[in-house]
Amino acid sequence: MQVQAIQVACSNCNLRELCMPVDLTETDVAKIDQLVQTRRKIKRGQALFTAGDPFTSLYAIRTGFFKTSVVTDGGLDQVTGFQMAGEIMGLDGIVNQVHRCDAIALEDAEVCVMPFERMEELSREVNALQHHVHKIMSREIVREHSVMLLLGSMRAEERLAAFLLNLAQRLHARGFSRSEMILRMKREEIGSYLGMKLETVSRTFSKFVDDGLILVNQRHVQILDADGLHRIVHTAQVD
Amino acid sequence: MQVQAIQVACSNCNLRELCMPVDLTETDVAKIDQLVQTRRKIKRGQALFTAGDPFTSLYAIRTGFFKTSVVTDGGLDQVTGFQMAGEIMGLDGIVNQVHRCDAIALEDAEVCVMPFERMEELSREVNALQHHVHKIMSREIVREHSVMLLLGSMRAEERLAAFLLNLAQRLHARGFSRSEMILRMKREEIGSYLGMKLETVSRTFSKFVDDGLILVNQRHVQILDADGLHRIVHTAQVD
DNA sequence: CGACACCTTGAAGAGGTTCAAGAAATGTGG
DNA sequence: CCACATTTCTTGAACCTCTTCAAGGTGTCG
Structure with missing residues (x-):
């Protein structure tokens, strides 16, 4: 396991608005900078944690x-999500102090380690952090609701269209092209996620x-007609 | 909307260990008793909240x-869960201060209203409450993972068997029969939940x-062979 | 008691899976 | 750098599970 001391404080991190609260006072910023003491590098194919591992920390993805x-x-194996820079992993471990899923790097990655006890301490002092933690967890619950909707009520084409649009939107929010992307996962993993x-x-x-909606070359996907994809998702009608 | 002053403090509530943290000091107990100032009665078929409603509180089910x-x-309509006494609703509203789903009573019900701002305040003072809130949210995330597994990788029989066993187990934890139950929802709602x-x-x-696993009389279900149901769920094998 | 909502069952059909084979990319060792 | 092995992806054909459509049965509530 690669661990290393940190070079960039949260307050200077370019992902700050993705994984940390905004509108902090200077003293709050200083406190939060204490939170992340270490980073971990994970090679492609390696696990950050696996089911059964004791839970100690949440992880914010820095790269990968x-x-x-x-x-x-x-x-049975079910992919429950794909995570990219700025997103938080490990929330499932809080209930029983044990991780309940595997987190596998699909490309070389680096994560910020946030010891959860430390987070709880800091949350009591910094209201914005407390609320931020609540929001992160709530956001994950809402996200999972939408996956349940997808798995429970959509057909194959609708699922895949929704998946591509969601990926593109998240990548775009990180400064990448809105229409072009490299899939980091294989077809089997997409399939597992989408049922x-x-x-x-x-x-x-x-x-x-064939329908002129996208171009595909292995894992390189280009969206030609985003509206068309949206139409497929929303054609998901009740009778 | 029926609102009423409260008669039973959390500390005296028979559901206490289901929805509140245990092992509190006396002063902490006193503080937490301040949390629930009101209860709300909801008639069968009525909504506790619906998508779009402003978020103010979490709700603990007292009855119903x-x-x-x-x-x-x-x-499209997707049932994301069925909730019973002691369980918490409203977590999806925290992210954006707006509820993102409907909560409908399937039988006459009463809930404890827990203003969320008040919960955040109290969480800063009472560590056990803070951790409890985190655990509730984490538990919901883990639950949703298992629903994703169900929707993503199981077939109809496996889904329904898992559903019945889950309901029975939760009812049993509340002092009801382990093998007999009245379904509160219609077939359509079960179907929506199970995809x-x-x-x-x-x-x-x-x-x-036909297989002698259960008896069904409308919404009255009796489990005759729980092991058989378990076997169906776990027959869900990867090749 | 009659109207309405809910549940069950049958038959036909569609969407997705399974099995199988081959093509394209990727990695490995000489 | 090339040959070979391995993994991943694509496509076809047969099959199966679940859906759709339809009709009739059962329970419930004013």
Whole structure:
């Protein structure tokens, strides 16, 4: 496990508005800079944590791209999310002080380690941080609701269209192109996340290409007609 | 909207260990008793809150049974959960100060209103409450992961078996029979939650009856062979 | 008791899965 | 740097699960 002392304080981090509260007083800023003492580098394919690991910290992604997934004793495997810079991982560990999913780096990554006890302490002193923690968790709950909607009521094309639009939107919020992206995950992982088989993912990609909605070259995807994709998602009608 | 002053303090509530932290000092108990100043009664079919309502409070169910669901502009409808006594609703509202789902009473109900600003204040003073709030939210995230697993990787029979076992287990934790229950929701709502059509829910119930796993009489369900149901859930194998 | 909502069951059909084969990319060792 | 092995992706064809549509049954409540 690669651990290293930190070079950049939160207050100077370019991801600050993504993972930390804004509108802090100077003294609050100074306190929060104490929170992240270490960073960890994770090589592609390596786990940041796996189910069963004791929970000690939340992790903010500084660079790289992750997937989180739950596994059952039966061997079932479900990808529960894909995380990118500025997003927080590890929230599932708080209840029982044990991680309940795996977090795997899909490309070389670096995360900020935020010891949770320290966060709770600081939250009592810095109201903005307290509220921020609550918001992060609430946001995750809302996100999962929308995944439930996707898995529970949409068909394959709608799911994949929604997935691509969501990825593009998040990447764009981080300064990348709104229409072009490199997928960090394989078809099988997309399929697991979206509740469909990898063959169906591949076929649906091909269909979108035939319909002139996107261009696909392996993991390079270009969105040609975002409105068309939106229309597919919202064609998801009740009878 | 029915609001009323409170008769039972948290410290005397029989649901205390379900919705409040344990191991409090006397002074902490006194503080927490200040949290719930009002209760609200909700008639069957009425909404406690709906998507778009401003968020002010979390709600602890004292009696009754709820469903929560998200609706899209497209008219899609997804039940995201069923809640019973001692469980907390409203967590989705924290991020943007707006509720993002509907909470509908499936039987006459009463909830304790917990103003969230008050909770944040108290959390700064009472460490146990702070940690408790974090645990509640984390537990909800973990629960939703398991729903994603269910929706993403299980087939109809596995989903319904898992659903029945989960309900039975939660009811049993509240002192009810481990094997007999009255469903508070209709087939359509079960179907929405489990990502299947009401006809499929009905057919699957019938199959379980044929197989001697359960007895069904409308909404009265009796589990005859819990092990058999467990086997169905865990037969969910990866090849 | 009649109207309405809810549930069950059948038959036909669609959407997605499974199995299989081959193509394209990626990694490895000489 | 090339040959080979491995992984990942695409596509086809048959099959299966679940949905859709339809009709009839059952329960409930004014």
